[in-house]
Amino acid sequence: xxxxxxxxxxxxxxxxxxxxxxxxxxxxxxxxxxxxxxxxxxxxxxxxxxxxxxxxxxxxxxxxxxxxxxxxxxxxxxxxxxxxxxxxxxxxxxxxxxxxxxxxxxxxxxxxxxxxxxxxxxxxxxxxxxxxxxxxxxxxxxxxxxxxxxxxxxxxxxxxxxxxxxxxxxxxxxxxxxxxxxxxxxxxxxxxxxxxxxxxxxxxxxxxxxxxxxxxxxxxxxxxxxxxxxxxxxxxxxxxxxxxxxxxxxxxxxxxxxxxxxxxxxxxxxxxxxxxxxxxxxxxxxxxxxxxxxxxxxxxxxxxxxxxxxxxxxxxxxxxxxxxxxxxxxxxxxxxxxxxxxxxxxxxx
Amino acid sequence: xxxxxxxxxxxxxxxxxxxxxxxxxxxxxxxxxxxxxxxxxxxxxxxxxxxxxxxxxxxxxxxxxxxxxxxxxxxxxxxxxxxxxxxxxxxxxxxxxxxxxxxxxxxxxxxxxxxxxxxxxxxxxxxxxxxxxxxxxxxxxxxxxxxxxxxxxxxxxxxxxxxxxxxxxxxxxxxxxxxxxxxxxxxxxxxxxxxxxxxxxxxxxxxxxxxxxxxxxxxxxxxxxxxxxxxxxxxxxxxxxxxxxxxxxxxxxxxxxxxxxxxxxxxxxxxxxxxxxxxxxxxxxxxxxxxxxxxxxxxxxxxxxxxxxxxxxxxxxxxxxxxxxxxxxxxxxxxxxxxxxxxxxxxxxxxxxxxxxxxxxxxxxxxxxxxxxxxxxxxxxxxxxx
Numbered sequence: 243x244x245x246x247x248x249x250x251x252x253x254x255x256x257x258x259x260x261x262x263x264x265x266x267x268x269x270x271x272x273x274x275x276x277x278x279x280x281x282x283x284x285x286x287x288x289x290x291x292x293x294x295x296x297x298x299x300x301x302x303x304x305x306x307x308x309x310x311x312x313x314x315x316x317x318x319x320x321x322x323x324x325x326x327x328x329x330x331x332x333x334x335x336x337x338x339x340x341x342x343x344x345x346x347x348x349x350x351x352x353x354x355x356x357x358x359x360x361x362x363x364x365x366x367x368x369x370x371x372x373x374x375x376x377x378x379x380x381x382x383x384x385x386x387x388x389x390x391x392x393x394x395x396x397x398x399x400x401x402x403x404x405x406x407x408x409x410x411x412x413x414x415x416x417x418x419x420x421x422x423x424x425x426x427x428x429x430x431x432x433x434x435x436x437x438x439x440x441x442x443x444x445x446x447x448x449x450x451x452x453x454x455x456x457x458x459x460x461x462x463x464x465x466x467x468x469x470x471x472x473x474x475x476x477x478x479x480x481x482x483x484x485x486x487x488x489x490x491x492x493x494x495x496x497x498x499x500x501x502x503x504x505x506x507x508x509x510x511x512x513x514x515x516x517x518x519x520x521x522x523x524x525x526x527x528x529x530x531x532x533x534x535x536x537x538x539x540x541x542x543x544x545x546x547x548x549x550x551x552x553x554x555x556x557x558x559x560x561x562x563x564x565x566x567x568x569x570x571x572x573x574x575x576x577x578x579x580x581x582x583x584x585x586x587x588x589x590x591x
Numbered sequence: 592x593x594x595x596x597x598x599x600x601x602x603x604x605x606x607x608x609x610x611x612x613x614x615x616x617x618x619x620x621x622x623x624x625x626x627x628x629x630x631x632x633x634x635x636x637x638x639x640x641x642x643x644x645x646x647x648x649x650x651x652x653x654x655x656x657x658x659x660x661x662x663x664x665x666x667x668x669x670x671x672x673x674x675x676x677x678x679x680x681x682x683x684x685x686x687x688x689x690x691x692x693x694x695x696x697x698x699x700x701x702x703x704x705x706x707x708x709x710x711x712x713x714x715x716x717x718x719x720x721x722x723x724x725x726x727x728x729x730x731x732x733x734x735x736x737x738x739x740x741x742x743x744x745x746x747x748x749x750x751x752x753x754x755x756x757x758x759x760x761x762x763x764x765x766x767x768x769x770x771x772x773x774x775x776x777x778x779x780x781x782x783x784x785x786x787x788x789x790x791x792x793x794x795x796x797x798x799x800x801x802x803x804x805x806x807x808x809x810x811x812x813x814x815x816x817x818x819x820x821x822x823x824x825x826x827x828x829x830x831x832x833x834x835x836x837x838x839x840x841x842x843x844x845x846x847x848x849x850x851x852x853x854x855x856x857x858x859x860x861x862x863x864x865x866x867x868x869x870x871x872x873x874x875x876x877x878x879x880x881x882x883x884x885x886x887x888x889x890x891x892x893x894x895x896x897x898x899x900x901x902x903x904x905x906x907x908x909x910x911x912x913x914x915x916x917x918x919x920x921x922x923x924x925x926x927x928x929x930x931x932x933x934x935x936x937x938x939x940x941x942x943x944x945x946x947x948x949x950x951x952x953x954x955x956x957x958x959x960x961x962x963x964x965x966x967x968x969x970x971x972x973x974x975x976x977x
Contacts, residue, residue, distance in 0.1 A: 519947070551916075552916060566923065567923045569919060571915050
């Protein structure tokens with residue numbers, strides 16, 4: 243950021259309506275055009291965010307996603323179409339193609355990668371802002387560790403069903419994710435989009451709110467950045483703003499500067515099982531799952547079988563065997579990223 | 592926790608092993624080297640003392656032929672890659688761990704050797720007659736496990752040693768599962784190379800192990816470097832053990848291994864196997880419904896022959912459960928540590944018909960108790976009843 247003030251004539255005409263908006267203006271637009279943004283996840287939230295950011299004219303957008311386009315994505319993931327499903331394109335690749343066609347002035351880069359403790363440094367170095375479009379808490383706590391450690395602003399956003407919430411995090415200034423949530427909620431208790439469903443409109447609202455905060459940060463209007471948690475339910479018709487708590491001095495992350503997710507000490511642990519087409523996922527947070535509750539939620543999605551020791555759910559070509567301590571054996575893949583993705587979607591983190 | 596994964600590493604270790612390592616680290620922690628200061632001499636003496644103890648345990652008359660390395664894998668690589676030459680033929684078996692199979696497969700793929708992989712009998716044994724039949728004019732090496740880490744069966748190495756010697760070939764024995772458990776007579780059984788690990792039956796820490804090299808064998812060093820003396824020579828010295836021991840050894844680990852060897856010599860290695868067999872028998876007889884488990888012959892051997900010819904491990908499977916599921920249930924619900932999967936021995940599981948899921952392996956050690964085995968039986972009964 244921090245570009246020279248440019249004359250209006252230097253700004254491409256396609257942004258004319260945006261620079262007419264006084265608080266952005268040519269100077270803000272110039273900063274935006276120099277900005278480098280990383281988008282983690284390219285699902286429902288990610289496709290809306292990417293589209294808005296590319297149209298707004300950020301300089302460089304890196305999109306990181308490990309999944310492939312599926313038919314059930316099309317209801318809300320606005321960058322994808324039926325041809326992408328047929329071609330089984332990685333989301334990052336399909337998105338890059340669409341976005342380049344949307345605005346050739348933006349340097350769009352789609353990376354088919356798993357964001358984890360060992361890849362995050364390589365994937366997120368050198369960005370002015372990180373946008374959260376992930377679908378699980380492990381990834382968000384990892385993002386939080388990284389962004390607090392490197393003083394990179396990031397914008398949290400999440401939705402499920404008809405409900406969503408978002409708030410921006412300016413490390414060192416506003417509360418970080420761990421000031422707000424001490425730790426990840428127990429899996430299997432919090433609903434996920436793959437178990438409770440999600441409506442397109444809530445995704446649009448939350449992603450738009452995230453991008454609005456992004457535009458403030460990137461155009462240099464830090465004083466205008468929201469200090470509140472925005473909570474919206476498009477079905478109930480409720481919208482509220484809750485004051486963000488002050489930074490917690492005892493916060494393990496931004497207070498004590500401990501980064502266990504970044505060091506790989508927390509979060510889930512995966513191991514490809516010897517000889518089997520399967521990956522075992524273990525949690526390190528000591529939670530207990532209510533297997534009956536997990537069975538109830540997965541019942542409508544796949545074939546579920548349960549005994550006193552475990553639950554087996556056959557979903558598409560995969561089998562998830564889930565245990566009460568949160569561990570799971572994901573059969574049908576040896577790819578840890580695929581297994582983690584299935585775990586996030588169906589068990590939750 | 593009930594620890595039934597001793598075939599992976601023995602745990603816990605006998606108390607003297609922990610103490611021996613700590614005492615050595617605190618009191619003497621020097622780099623061994625001949626002709627050095629007092630502490631360096633002490634370190635050298637400790638390592639040589641460990642060689643003497645291991646030589647007694649393994650039936651080898653010349654302690655200096657015991658070469659230290661990281662583990663059995665290290666010893667096996669030293670042997671296989673240091674002995675076999677272009678155009679040689681080697682004989683191995685389906686019962687091998689990947690630490691034998693992979694180095695052999697590699698040099699076979701590279702076109703250095705030809706390889707015969709012998710099948711096992713229905714009793715999971717390698718038939719010496721089959722070995723004899725597999726010989727060719729250019730057979731240089733027979734590489735076999737002493738005790739399979741999947742089936743637990745002890746192989747007839749003395750008979751195979753005789754065959755190899757008659758045909759002027761070398762016998763390499765992988766003693767990862769047998770050293771410290773099965774009495775070994777390196778010299779009289781006509782073994783030429785024996786790879787051992789320190790952290791299983793020998794009760795020492797991980798990162799210890801090596802190779803016993805018989806007098807008939809010339810092994811090319813695959814790691815060259817400092818030996819703590821004789822620095823004037825431009826290349827690795829010829830004499831043992833320095834020929835194969837370039838670099839500072841794992842002195843602290845060897846200090847622990849020394850204590851493990853002492854515990855075994857004091858107790859008598861010959862008492863270990865009966866103890867392990869007894870534990871496996873307790874486990875089998877405590878099960879209410881052993882017929883609900885697949886045993887791959889182990890139940891019959893334990894019932895009819897008291898487990899004779901096997902080390903203290905059993906591979907099993909529970910109908911309706913994947914091995915990994917049984918392992919996870921035992922860990923999660925019963926705090927029992929076992930090892931599901933292929934145990935790094937894919938050919939052995941193909942032989943058993945358990946590839947690629949594998950089996951659940953329970954393996955005992957000298958500190959395992961009969962009560963541990965009864966509890967494991969209760970846990971498996973609960974799983975089969977569910």
